[in-house]
Amino acid sequence: MSQQKAPVIEIRGATKRFRSGAGLHTAVRDLDLTVAPGEFVAVVGPTGCGKSTTLSLVSGLEPPSAGTVRVHGEPVTGIPDGVGYMFQNDAVLPWRSVLDNVATGPRYRGAAKREAREQAREWVARVGLAGFEKYYPHQLSGGMRKRVALAQTLVNEPSILLMDEPFSALDVQTRGLMQDELLRLWSGSGAAVVFVTHDLEEALVLADRVVVMTAGPATVKGVFDVPLERPRDAEEVRLTPEFLDIYREVWESLREEVQITRERGAGRAA
Amino acid sequence: MPHDVREPQAAPSAALPTPEEDARAAAQARSAALRRRLTIYLVRIVLVAVWLGSWELAARNWIDPFYYSRPTSIWDRLVDWFSHGTSQGSIWEQISYTLREAVLGFVLGSLGGVVLGVVLGRSRFLSDVCAPFIKAANAIPRIILASLFVIWFGLGMQSKVATAFVLVFFAVFFNAFQGAREVDRNLVNNARILGAGRWAVLRTVVVPSATSWILASLHSAFGFAIIGAVVGEYSGADKGLGLLINHAQGTFDAAGIYAGMIIITVLALLAEWLLTMLEGRLLRWRPPSAADSNPV
Numbered sequence: 088m089s090q091q092k093a094p095v096i097e098i099r100g101a102t103k104r105f106r107s108g109a110g111l112h113t114a115v116r117d118l119d120l121t122v123a124p125g126e127f128v129a130v131v132g133p134t135g136c137g138k139s140t141t142l143s144l145v146s147g148l149e150p151p152s153a154g155t156v157r158v159h160g161e162p163v164t165g166i167p168d169g170v171g172y173m174f175q176n177d178a179v180l181p182w183r184s185v186l187d188n189v190a191t192g193p194r195y196r197g198a199a200k201r202e203a204r205e206q207a208r209e210w211v212a213r214v215g216l217a218g219f220e221k222y223y224p225h226q227l228s229g230g231m232r233k234r235v236a237l238a239q240t241l242v243n244e245p246s247i248l249l250m251d252e253p254f255s256a257l258d259v260q261t262r263g264l265m266q267d268e269l270l271r272l273w274s275g276s277g278a279a280v281v282f283v284t285h286d287l288e289e290a291l292v293l294a295d296r297v298v299v300m301t302a303g304p305a306t307v308k309g310v311f312d313v314p315l316e317r318p319r320d321a322e323e324v325r326l327t328p329e330f331l332d333i334y335r336e337v338w339e340s341l342r343e344e345v346q347i348t349r350e351r352g353a354g355r356a357a
Numbered sequence: 358m359p360h361d362v363r364e365p366q367a368a369p370s371a372a373l374p375t376p377e378e379d380a381r382a383a384a385q386a387r388s389a390a391l392r393r394r395l396t397i398y399l400v401r402i403v404l405v406a407v408w409l410g411s412w413e414l415a416a417r418n419w420i421d422p423f424y425y426s427r428p429t430s431i432w433d434r435l436v437d438w439f440s441h442g443t444s445q446g447s448i449w450e451q452i453s454y455t456l457r458e459a460v461l462g463f464v465l466g467s468l469g470g471v472v473l474g475v476v477l478g479r480s481r482f483l484s485d486v487c488a489p490f491i492k493a494a495n496a497i498p499r500i501i502l503a504s505l506f507v508i509w510f511g512l513g514m515q516s517k518v519a520t521a522f523v524l525v526f527f528a529v530f531f532n533a534f535q536g537a538r539e540v541d542r543n544l545v546n547n548a549r550i551l552g553a554g555r556w557a558v559l560r561t562v563v564v565p566s567a568t569s570w571i572l573a574s575l576h577s578a579f580g581f582a583i584i585g586a587v588v589g590e591y592s593g594a595d596k597g598l599g600l601l602i603n604h605a606q607g608t609f610d611a612a613g614i615y616a617g618m619i620i621i622t623v624l625a626l627l628a629e630w631l632l633t634m635l636e637g638r639l640l641r642w643r644p645p646s647a648a649d650s651n652p653v
Contacts, residue, residue: 178547195552
């Protein structure tokens with residue numbers, strides 16, 4: 088493809104401020120980030136530093152206060168084509184069955200009901216929920232709801248997948264399972280992924296590249312390539328010596344920011 | 358249920374109850390639930406019997422039945438109305454007249470309330486502009502409008518429909534407004550990312566999430582619709598249950614007032630039952646509430 092080298096996401100000097108109470112709160116400051124097609128980038132940083140804001144800039148849900156955000160080379164004005172976004176909290180529609188939830192994307196994009204359901208049925212099976220098509224979300228476990236959300240996002244076949252701590256609410260075993268599932272579904276999809284997390288281990292298990300953010304207002308502190316082979320097994324890979332080496336290296340950088348966040352928290356509590 | 362300790366041969370699966378024990382426990386739970394229901398009904402019947410009996414007794418011995426009437430004369434009046442008709446003509450005609458007014462006011466009022474509530478709930482600008490007017494309109498004692506509507510629309514059906522409409526509209530409007538406003542932002546953002554336009558977001562996310570709020574308001578709204586219709590008839594009409602009650606008041610007929618009240622109550626209860634069924638169908642997706650699963 089001709090765009091193999093052109094980045095799919097290009098953020099230049101982006102700053103985002105929110106009005107909070109009387110003053111302004113800067114969530115992201117002077118952020119630069121590029122993501123190549125098919126690349127899996129994890130963004131790690133201390134809790135509440137503004138990682139999610141980065142995703143909402145790319146998705147077009149929030150415009151930047153300064154700087155530029157380009158997706159597929161075009162400046163972001165609305166929600167760009169080909170973007171999928173998995174939110175931290177469940178965003179499945181509680182009044183729709185699993186099948187109809189997964190079918191919402193194609194329906195919004197103008198597919199006929201039958202066609203949308205057929206596509207949905209395939210994706211429900213692909214995320215391992217075959218047999219649960221008629222269930223309502225409240226009848227499913229947390230992990231299964233995440234699978235529904237994943238299918239709902241992937242059925243649109245996004246070329247850019249934004250994920251905002253999607254597995255943070257799950258227990259450790261389920262999280263490992265979902266990480267494997269995500270890697271399996273992602274490999275061969277050719278989609279670029281930006282995966283936000285505060286869990287460094289998760290970032291390293293999944294990503295080709297890890298971006299470390301500073302304590303809020305967030306900006307890029309360092310970028311690390313993850314020299315681990317694919318395909319990876321989420322449970323196995325974290326036991327290898329290579330994993331421990333890269334973990335130590337990135338943690339060195341992340342630790343200071345976590346420390347700063349902690350001290351601020353302590354200052355506020357005192 | 359604890360497993361049966363008297364049967365040691367069940368030892369290997371001692372922790373798990375056998376199917377027979379499960380079935381027995383289920384049967385016990387069922388019959389306990391049945392007994393409980395029967396007791397509740399029995400106590401209710403006793404309460405009603407005591408209340409009516411003491412009223413009847415008091416009216417026969419101590420209080421003046423001319424003012425307070427008594428259960429047997431109310432019953433006679435009802436029988437009379439249904440077998441011979443009322444002073445205003447057939448009872449069924451009065452009922453259908455009032456019911457038509459109430460239903461029409463209810464349907465129009467809830468439609469108006471839902472549409473305006475959802476629109477204002479989703480538009481910060483419009484709701485900020487309209488806020489003081491809505492507060493003021495809500496503070497008006499709206500029942501007084503019934504008199505105004507009689508002047509505007511005459512003694513016919515329109516003035517009662519208008520009164521019912523006004524009462525229903527505000528009850529539904531505030532709930533629809535709140536429901537539309539409290540829609541989970543996450544759900545809206547997710548729908549937008551998945552490709553929904555403004556209209557699709559409204560139709561597939563906002564309205565369904567406001568539905569439980571709206572349905573909750575419809576329960577009281579039908580009551581308001583009947584009140585609107587009856588009060589409308591009360592302030593001037595040529596037919597209807599309100600007129601019947603007004604007439605009974607004019608002739609110091611306490612039994613007639615009670616009888617009209619009972620008919621209206623039955624109508625309201627029927628409507629409530631229908632609405633509950635509708636709610637059950639529309640909210641099937643909701644998890645059962647904690648109250649629905651009783652420990653055995």
